[in-house]
Amino acid sequence: MLLGLIAGNGRFPFLLLDAARAHGLTVVVAAIKEETDPEIDARAAADPNIRVHWLSLGELSKLIETFQREGVTRATMAGQVRHKQIFSSIRPDWRLAKLLLNLRTRNTDMLLGAIAKVLADEGIELISSTQYLEPLLAQPGVLTTRQPSEDERKDIAYGRTVARGIAGFDLGQTVVIAAQACVAVEAMEGTDATITRAGELFRTLDTGDTTLSRSLTVVKVAKPNQDMRFDVPVVGVPTIETMHRAGATCLSLEAGRTLIFDRDAMKGLADSCGIAIVVE
Template sequence: MPKLGLIAGNGRFPFLLLEAARAHGLTVVVAAIKEETDPEIDARAAADAEIHVHWMSLGELSRLIEMFRQEGVTRATMAGQVKHKQIFSSIRPDWRLAKLLLNLRTRNTDMLLGAVAKVLADEGIELISSTEYLEPLLAKAGVLTRRAPDEEEQKDIAYGRTVARAIAGYDLGQTVVIAAQACVAVEAMEGTDATIERAGALFRTLDTEAGETTLRRSLTVVKVAKPNQDMRFDVPVVGVRTIEAMQRARATCLAVEAGRTLLFDPEAIVRAADAAGIAISAE
């Protein structure tokens, strides 16, 4: 049976890819990251003999390569977030990763993961797009919810896309939060949901300290892919938790890129958005 290597980060993404790969008849060899991967992955392996799980720490690149070799893996994919702060603070690199880090021109995520992909390729392991088995989960163009963005939200989307694409071009983040064509929050290492929460907290502070304000009392979240997005890693992702974070922050609109953003459980996302009165648009 053909094999697929899966380098699993946190969240539900690895499980979705695992299910899709098994549906395609593949044996899945999972490199589970001790600092990130949900331990539930062991239960999946216990229930399916064609799922092989190997636990390792984030910095063990040599062990990853050796494990894939022993398992006969020649194609692999990355799925699930590895927190940026883990990559640049908690990581304890082995000799191979330490050498790679020393040779990086800049230590942003794209540069690091691109270098890892090259090392894997040199060892005969091709890193493929994480969307290869998940095409149905890519956002389709159009309004996805019952409610379409209103005129003011459309203005915020247009401005937000300009800002977000500029930020994403520097590999700083993929999400911005906008109100009245003003940038309220920019994603950095904390991730999308934390960025939304930060924007909501800022508006609550404005309510407390300033009373009346000229800023409209709603937030629009804009998420984009990078200008030269490598779909093998760091693919834009939205889940139900994103909608829940928006609801807590009083955000009313979400804009994503069609064909370049994964929606985890699209039906559940739309149901949650409709229930909260949130508009979702993909262009």
């Protein structure tokens, strides 16, 4: 049985690739030149049931032709394609250019939803990126040794309200909170850059004001109508590393709609840094 994999950046494509192979699937990878880790070629060289085809961001026709030539009728997206690529590196072919011209807005939901429809019209069903990775979905509870403090709980409650509001507009899925005030909101730059920006901003504040908590809480949510085929919230060890550098002490995630990569390593690092991780 064949599965098409549209691979973005990071470890997500490799985890999905391993899970699909564990299910006995042959995987045809559409690797994006501007995003995908070249290590994907080494995986293909070591496994005859992995076939990699490289294409540039914007080559929608080539993607379709590649999958059709390989006999792919089911595909999934895994790995981030940085939002800013839509406005910089992308050089759309005629099919994608036509699609972009017909979009009301160029946010993630609109763009990927339109691409999914084009694929479906060509006989390629786009399936959930979590279908083979359900064990990695966050489950309710406190994942770390340290429980969140009362102040962090208040920041989580406030942060969820703000994060769900911006997620509903498809602006981003992460906010950074301190003392029930919003320090940073995610937009096109991505989660890690948002956390870093919050840390830099917070360090410029007057530390003589003892009424303001000196720690940051990161709240990450799914969109209200999250399409699990793409743009699923993801966290892992790099998230905790970034939080530690920024001075953040608590991470809040949404149960059942967030993927956690390297859970044990992530928990161990969070414990060593004194960071609480809460899933609700």
